[in-house]
Amino acid sequence: MRLTLRRALAVGAMLTVAGVVTPAVAAYSQDDPRSCNDLMGADTPAYVVCHWLAKPEEALGVALFWGADDNANLKEATPSDGQFIDCSAPGSSCPEIEGEEISGDENSPAPDGMEEGGTPECETGQQCSVDGNDLGGDGTPSRSELGGTATPSASSGKTTAAQSFAATAQEVTAAAQTPAGQAVTAAKATGVRVWIDTELADDWKAGATNFAAAVKRIGALAARPEVAGIRFSSQLGYNATFKTDEEITAFVTAASDALRQAAPGKRLGVHTVVPELACGADEACKTEMRKRYPLIVPEKVESLLSAGRVDQLSLDTGLLYGGYETWKINAEKAQRNQWIQVRARSWDVLAQVAAEETGLVGQVTPEKVAARVSTPVMDAAAQQVNLWTRVQTAQGTNRLTAWDELKKLSPIKRRLAAVYNPTVPEKDVTTDLKKIAEVFSQVYLVTA
The missing domain is CATH 3.20.20.60 (Phosphoenolpyruvate-binding domains)
Structure with a gap:
């Protein structure tokens, strides 16, 4: 049980971490009993303020709670069951998603004709995005988003979305x-x-x-x-x-x-x-x-x-x-x-x-x-x-x-x-x- 107790003590120790807060938060903490400003050096900038998330004695209480009776509380603790529905289970009812059915999961291969690391295409054949940025209806990026696309021209530094940079x-x-x-x-x-x-x-x-x-x-x-x-x-x-x-x-x-x-x-x-x-x-x-x-x-x-x-x-x-x-x-x-x-x-x-x-x-x-x-x-x-x-x-x-x-x-x-x-x-x-x-x-x- 030594390893388990050590984990419980670690949980308590983490709660003693001193947080750094902004002056807006600290404005009301001048007389705050949870202040730990006294632990900081005299040359600490004024905007840095120390605040106990849990005082040492509180952290000790947490550790003792989990470690009491040979870690009984820790042994009895179980993960939350969560709120999940098995749509395949008898009697379960799940909403239908409108639109084309999509098969596979996140580990499934890419759709046919799509190269890994390549660029998706619109139905009309234009490029739809560059590095996740939305493109306009004509396949070109919004200027407010990019200020240019992927490849510069020799004269103006503007770019075109047609260029592919992926190495073979x-x-x-x-x-x-x-x-x-x-x-x-x-x-x-x-x-x-x-x-x-x-x-x-x-x-x-x-x-x-x-x-x-x-x-x-x-x-x-x-x-x-x-x-x-x-x-x-x-x-x-x-x-x-x-x-x-x-x-x-x-x-x-x-x-x-x-x-x-x-x-x-x-x-x-x-x-x-x-x-x-x-x-x-x-x-x-x-x-x-x-x-x-x-x-x-x-x-x-x-x-x-x-x-x-x-x-x-x-x-x-x-x-x-x-x-x-x-x-x-x-x-x-x-x-x-x-x-x-x-x-x-x-x-x-x-x-x-x-x-x-x-x-x-x-x-x-x-x-x-x-x-x-x-x-x-x-x-x-x-x-x-x-x-x-x-x-x-x-x-x-x-x-x-x-x-x-x-x-x-x-x-x-x-x-x-x-x-x-x-x-x-x-x-x-x-x-x-x-x-x-x-x-x-x-x-x-x-x-x-």
Whole structure:
């Protein structure tokens, strides 16, 4: 009965979890006997409030109830019978569903003529949906839903629903034999989860043919089950690739729709930087950052997340280490400001948030490693930290050297990912990935 009692105690322990509530809820809890604010640190932001779901003594009572008399109450507890009707049983009466009879269940094969992963067709032959978005009567998506469809034209960035991005079995097999495919195989052997890290923005701007070829190539590479996701753009809105909000929205929409067709079930991500977040409450700083980087202000980045086009947002921390001296914001404060802002905006509800860290290459101190890697996670703002294994500069190549320090962070290993380019290995791809697996649980394989 020890295992059963342990489960009962676990139930009680779960009830002692302290919940985090919004200021609106907490407004009436100043004298609340269930408040556990005294357990939080003095530097906890004011909008974070602690509230007992069950006090420790209450949780103990729950555990004792289920564990009393050799777990008698737990043994006697049974699942609910539920409210189900067997339509095939004698005397049962179930309503008839009007319309054509449908046979089979969720595990039945697809209807004849419908390829797995393909696109459904209307009765007249037009395409009815792209990635679950409704199409108009003429087979084209609503502009309010998509702002474009799946494949861009060379001149305007608009798309057409006719393009298919799904790779054939032969293309998937061929992709596995490429250097990138062999790197995926080597990564799988180490047990790390794999992301494909690529850039589709230039292909999208180059026109439909280039874009379709790039998506099919990446889709074929990502079709393997060991690939968890695809990051399809970096420095989105920060570099000079796009000039307007409309361009960015059209690109992300087209890339997301195409990749979900080419590699269904894979998570999609983008990388960018939001300089304003590091300003904190300094209005002069925020005004200047908005002027310098108009395409990546917080609300515009959030609109991409709200649309459901990406599943992961990687926020670069590079600008935090300089650039804010005018407002007397040092690197530590800039980092703190950024992650407090991210947490306050609840972006983790819209997508997984990752911190992108390029500043740990070269010689670094143990304190710097701990601050830059663990702080975003400990602040409960980023669910993951991506570290570059090498950075090319005008002075040469800087490599990740803090391997021993990173090994000490084993409690958060699952939240650590390496960004690695297999085309320029340190020794060879297999050896490099084995070393990466000692510290990281995930790897982003950079591909062309």
